[in-house]
Amino acid sequence: MRVGGPAERILLARSAEDLAGFATELHDAGEPWLLLGGGSNTVVSDEGFPGPVLLVRSTGISVVEDAEAAAAGRVRVRAQAGHDWDHLVASCVARGWAGIEALSGIPGLAGAAPVQNIGAYGQELAEVLHSVEFLDLAAGEVRRLSAAELELGYRDSAIKRGLEGVVLSIDLLLEDAGAALAGAGADVDAGDPAAPGRHAAPGSGPEAGTDAGPALSAPVRYAQLASALGVELGTRVPLRVLRDAVLRLRAAKGMVLDEEDHDSWSAGSFFTNPIVSERFARSLPADAPRFPIGETESAPAVTSFEELAAGVPLRVPQPAAERSVKLSAAWLIEHSGLSRGFRLPGSGAAISSKHTLAITNGGAATAGEVAELARLVVQRVQQEFGLILAPEPNLYGLEL
Known part of the structure; x- marks a missing residue:
């Protein structure tokens, strides 16, 4: 966002070893x-941060046997x-x-x-994350955590909820959609991916494929993306x-960093989409857009004679669990009178x-x-619709 004050001092970690060492010392x-x-999902107060800031700058992509x-x-x-996230995506797309x-x-690392x-x-990271190499600061050791142990949810994880430590590397399980794989353990792209926030231009770079054609994406599951591609949901297209x-x-929404476009001087979506009960x-x-996100089925209320004879207690009918619904924070903001x-x-x-979901630096x-401005957005939505929006970026020295 290009706002906020200075750090007391800066430490730069260019390897996983440096990162673990500095973090342990701090x-x-x-x-x-x-x-x-x-720093793409971070807003720091104008007073800055009253302590050391450890910058993560360890880079490299490799294939694990x-x-x-x-x-x-x-x-x-x-x-x-x-490693720059978008550089990682571009490298994987290029290899099929x-x-x-x-x-x-998506900006960030x-x-x-x-x-x-x-x-x-x-798409969501939870669908492809295999594990992370994690410095557990409480235990004082580096261990590998599976995706299941991270308890990933909508913009959430065990780390975000307080598991204290540092991610040193991540392992992804991706579909080999036609590329010739690099040798196991070999560097795929160990070069400097440039500064965080760097993005490849559309259409740039090679793309792996086979004699039958270019490598194909995972099935398209988002209506707006399918519409932009001119295909039906579930279709695969070249990566x-x-x-x-x-x-x-993303660029049309100001969600790709551009020095010339102040709409992109933001932390991306400033608020998460609220998850509420279907009744609310x-x-x-x-x-108002609504996106059902699942429900819990109630147990059957019938007990057979065979089950009674076997000692199963008589089941009491239970009401079906109410499912949750995800709302559009952008719609709520716009319809609260903030255009x-x-x-x-x-x-x-x-x-x-x-x-409307992004707050920008003009x-x-x-x-x-x-x-x-963020406080005003929260107040307007609460007054108009009776719910409180939660900020998505990490805020330091600031309160909403």
């Missing part, structure tokens, strides 16, 4: 410190925590590895991806074609002119102005 010192990846994955037509890819192509253009369980356009379409969609969702206007481009008088912060905003 943790043992017992003073406040901040672990920072690309995994016979089980290979037998299933998949490849296990390891990325160091400091499918599963994260719809996550193109690979190590932060499981903390937030990033997702976009019908490069899907990546380019996602980058165009019915109280909203009929045109695209809205800004408070004299403020450098504004709601994006392209997407060029001279302060962190205080960003927080002031």
Whole structure:
């Protein structure tokens, strides 16, 4: 967002060993410190951070030998925590590895991806994450945590909920959609992926394939993306074609970093989409978007004679569990009276002119102005619809 004050001091970790060493030293010192990846999902107060900031800059992508994955037509890819996320996506697309192509253009670094369980356009990291190499600060050891142990949810994980430690690298299980795989254990792309937030231009770079044609994406599962591609939901398209379409969609919303476009000077979506009960969702206007996210079936209320004879207790009928519904935070904001481009008088912060879910820096905003506008958004939505939006970025020294 290009707001916020300075750090007391900066530590730079260019390898997993440096990252673990610095983090252990800072943790043992017992003073406040901040672990920072690309900074794309972070807003720091104008006073800055009153302690050391550890920057994650370890890079490299390699293939991990995994016979089980290979037998299933998949490849296990390891990325160091400091590797630029979009560079990782571009590298996988170029080699014909499918599963994260719809996550193109998301700013930030690979190590932060499981903390937030990033997702976009019908794909979510939880679907392809195999495990992470994790420095457990409480235990004082490095261990491998499976995706299941991370308890990934909607923009959530055990790490985000308080599991104290540092992600050193991540392993992904991707579909081998036609590329000739690099040798097991070999570097796929150990070069410097440039500064965090760097993105490849649509249509750039090679794409792996076979004699039958280019490698295909995972099935398209997002209606807006399918519409942009001109295909039906469930269709597979060339990986490069899907990546380019996602980058165009994100750019149109100001969600691809661009020095010339102040709408992209943001932390992306500033609020998460609220998850509410179906009963509450019915109280909203009929045109409010609703996305059911599952339900729990009640146990059968019938007990057979055979079960009674076997000692099974008589079942009491239970009401069906109410399912949850995800709402559109962007719709709620816009229909609370705050339109695209809205800004408070004299403020450098504004709601994006392209997407109501983003708060942007018009060029001279302060962190205080960003927080002031965010508080107004929360108040308006609460007054209009009776629910409180939760911020998505990490806030330091700021309160909403």
